[in-house]
Amino acid sequence: MVFQGSSTAISHTGKVRSNNQDSGFAGSNLFVVADGMGGHAGGDVASSLAVARLESLDHPYSSPPEAERALRDAITDAAGELSDTVRVRPELAGMGTTVSALVMVDDYAVIAHIGDSRIYLFRDDALTQITTDHTFVQRLVDSGRITPEEARFHPRRSVLMRVLGDMDTDPEVDTFIMPTQAGDRWLLCSDGLSGVVDDPHTAKTLAAGLAPGRTADSLLKQALDAGAPDNVTIVLVDVGGQHPIFSGTPTIVGSASNPLGIEVPAARPGRTSWLHPNRQAANEPTHFEPAAEFLEELIEEDRRRARRRRAGWIVGLVLVLGLLAAGFFTAYSWTQGRYFVGADEDSVVIYRGIAQDLGPISMSTVYEDTGIRLDDLSEFTRDRVVQTIPAGDLDGARRIIESISLAGGAP
Template sequence: MGTTASGIVLVGGQIVVAHIGDSRIYRLRGGTLEQITADHTFVQRLVDSGRITPEEAAVHPRRSVLMRVLGDVDAAPEIDTKVLDTRPGDRWLLCSDGLSSYVSDERIAAALQSTTSAQAAADRLVKDSLDHGAPDNVTVIVVDIGDSDDPAPQHLFVGSAAAPLSFEGESARRPIRLPTLLLHPLKASQPEDAHFEPEREGYLEELIQEDRRRAMRRRITWLVVVVLAIAVIVTTVVVGYQWTQSRYYVGVDHGRVAVFRGVQQNIGPIHLSSVYQTTTIEVADLPAFYRESVRNTLGADDLRDALAIVDRLSNQAGDQQ
């Protein structure tokens, strides 16, 4: 078992920081929020190496995998420590991933700036986390730096570090009674991949290989989607063009009545109609009404209908002569 730990100690005008895991420490100074600690997670290593973006890390299936924790997995865990200057007016935030994983840095900064009371800011951040669907392990500490040069030291532990571990033997466990079992039936469920520290050599390499396979599957999925989309577009274009070639109309071709195959539209340089048959009927020989109608084109239901229109126009041309 292991846990994360993030702590600060105010010594004069300086802050001493100690950190391990994926809890975070922020500093708000002059309206700017800065993340002081770095997450000891698998996805953070991927981000640092440029393999994924921070946006991809936020939804990565292994985002909860910790590479370093405080617990019984390592007798001498590597803890990040640093000493930073602080000044009156600084506001420090210590939080678990129940806050940072569900509330954006922009919303955190807005909450810290909009409230004057540290307690009110902490309460608002906890509420924002729960409103965004965070689990119940939301830990938030807000510390304001005042004008006092050497404040009295105060020690405060919260979260899983607030109480010592206790273990109960099998005999100390209360038996499950029938009414309780009926009201709260046991559910067979697989535990989720929560925070844990790799315990064997090569685990990081295994995760990297898994991430590569995941990236490859994602690329293949996108490739299949693109190919299917192109296939749908091509099929639609082909079917649409074939439909246009089943249509006919009567118009003018070099001064003569002609039957056209297709529709009277163009898609850029692509013509959706072509001359099917040019007749010997001169448009000038038609009566004025028919002459104008042919120039505006006459639609036909099919080829037989188009040829029937040509026969009627031929009769009108003969009568005109």
């Protein structure tokens, strides 16, 4: 049965990258996001080849298990095509792509996933991440070493543990079947969206109930407003709903939309100096690291980083406390060279320090009780003493006391 609903696909280079290595596909039954990696040309080729291989699956299926088998086989075939391509063009070695694919079969969604692109389900005003990121930081989250919020800003957040690449012709792909229902909104996206627009803002946008095209435009705008450091690809699928039934030719976006995108590019001619190597994929930015053999090393590196961070906090705290203590000691030492005259219950007293408190800490102590009773003073002098009379040093305090004793009035 042909899927009854509406969909859209959109892709943008972003504000930092010079080219778009993402590919997206929205057909009648099949929906795909692929995020390529491995250099300027390698990522383009990898995501384009993956989408081109999966396009043939865009037709009705007799059962969800049949669609699940077809997805798994097609993705495995795509891995073989990537490997064959690298044998022809070894300078593309290391290229790969994520794949997040969705096939609608009757009242079921058939899902295949590898990498860190994501599939979300928005149902009953709640957004749920359906796929699990195959990343190093997700391993840390699953093991309780870091929180999901810490994972969003972890320096290794882009290190993939599983990817559709040229080095593994039998990739480990997650596939599963879920029931779906009218009103569901399925969101497939590259990490160019999920990495910069958090789930609460995504859920709010999906909850607005706009048509898929306008909803995708709004999500893209949020990613661009947040800086869009990576390519952004969004495929949105509404099950049933108030918007027009999807019909017509498939929508293909990103690298796969270029008719030449799935062709292996020619080698760059000319210079071969260290500034312009022919190994195009190797010297371009990539976030793929084949991780099986590096996992324990990466985990230990993260432990060391966490220990260094804790040690840094402890050292910083000790330094701050030390500076505060030194400052307090210096200030307190200065106050102990100051004196003032004040009252203590019913007599005149010379105090050492200053007539102020630092919270619960008194900055003065009784230095000498003069024996002069407050009741023997004039009202004006008594008020001055009660309010304290600054004396500077001890000699100044004694002169004030002598003035009070001899005159019996104002000092």
